[in-house]
Amino acid sequence: MDTQNSSARTRAQSRNDGKNHPSRGARRATHRGGVIHDNSRHTSRFTVIGNHLAQHTELSLLAIGLAVHIQSLPSGAQVDIETLADRFPEGKTRIAGGLRELEAHGYLRRTRMRTDGGLIVTRTVSCNQPGRTGATEEPKPRPRRSTDQPARRRALPAVPQPAYRAPDLLQTALGVLSGLRREDPRLLLSAADADHLVPGVAAWLERDLTPEDVQRALTTGLPSEPLSRPAALLAHRLSAQLPPLPPFRAPGAPSAVRHPLQNCDICDRAFRGPEPGACGTCASGR
Numbered sequence: 001m002d003t004q005n006s007s008a009r010t011r012a013q014s015r016n017d018g019k020n021h022p023s024r025g026a027r028r029a030t031h032r033g034g035v036i037h038d039n040s041r042h043t044s045r046f047t048v049i050g051n052h053l054a055q056h057t058e059l060s061l062l063a064i065g066l067a068v069h070i071q072s073l074p075s076g077a078q079v080d081i082e083t084l085a086d087r088f089p090e091g092k093t094r095i096a097g098g099l100r101e102l103e104a105h106g107y108l109r110r111t112r113m114r115t116d117g118g119l120i121v122t123r124t125v126s127c128n129q130p131g132r133t134g135a136t137e138e139p140k141p142r143p144r145r146s147t148d149q150p151a152r153r154r155a156l157p158a159v160p161q162p163a164y165r166a167p168d169l170l171q172t173a174l175g176v177l178s179g180l181r182r183e184d185p186r187l188l189l190s191a192a193d194a195d196h197l198v199p200g201v202a203a204w205l206e207r208d209l210t211p212e213d214v215q216r217a218l219t220t221g222l223p224s225e226p227l228s229r230p231a232a233l234l235a236h237r238l239s240a241q242l243p244p245l246p247p248f249r250a251p252g253a254p255s256a257v258r259h260p261l262q263n264c265d266i267c268d269r270a271f272r273g274p275e276p277g278a279c280g281t282c283a284s285g286r
Contacts, residue, residue: 047072050129053107062094063101070108070126079124106130156193157235159200160242173201176211176218180234183219186227193231200238208246217241 264279271279
């Protein structure tokens with residue numbers, strides 16, 4: 001007959017059967033299920049929401065969803081009950097309750113105020129972190145530019161200036177600019193743009209360049225895409241590609257004056273002189 005060994009343990013027993021290791025139970029629960037995040041980093045069209053709102057223990061899911069929606073809207077967007085009820089299927093009663101929850105927990109501040117026209121409106125301020133100091137002023141609409149005032153033109157880059165603004169030189173420079181559109185139709189300039197560029201072209205002409213040389217320098221190698229500001233491009237070229245001044249040349253000796261031929265009044269010989277009279281031999285009495 002078999003005998004039982006009383007000194008052998010029937011099975012291996014844990015010292016505490018997992019009672020002092022709650023993490024083991026949590027791991028077992030994780031193995032049974034739970035959310036798995038498949039996240040991608042947002043680079044545009046996203047809103048940062050704090051976990052204090054997304055995981056709020058006292059707000060309803062409807063209130064949390066309303067808060068997320070309101071925080072994602074731009075300043076000045078309508079968030080009244082009518083607008084939200086048209087946007088979502090929950091209805092006015094449930095949406096009004098969700099807004100009251102957000103107001104009670106500091107995520108919304110709603111006040112009644114009278115406009116300059118006497119109309120009573122509700123002013124709503126959304127707080128992404130209740131208790132923190134934020135913007136409390138009503139967003140002001142961006143002032144519209146009056147249609148009577150012309151659009152403000154961007155200033156053109158500076159251009160070189162000639163040493164002497166001779167009228168003939170400036171007129172030649174204006175002719176160079178006026179002829180650019182024949183080389184490239186995109187270089188059609190307004191009168192104001194031409195007035196700004198004329199001194200720069202004159203500075204080039206002072207450097208012993210012909211009008212054809214200046215025109216070639218301004219039209220060669222232009223980009224193929226449309227030119228939104230051709231005058232700015234020309235101003236940049238006039239400054240960046242300005243050639244150096246020509247080397248100084250000392251004036252040469254004046255050439256001898258060559259007088260016209262005259263006939264001597266005494267000997268009738270031909271001689272050169274400024275006026276008719278006697279030749280040099282007859283005048284000296286030789």
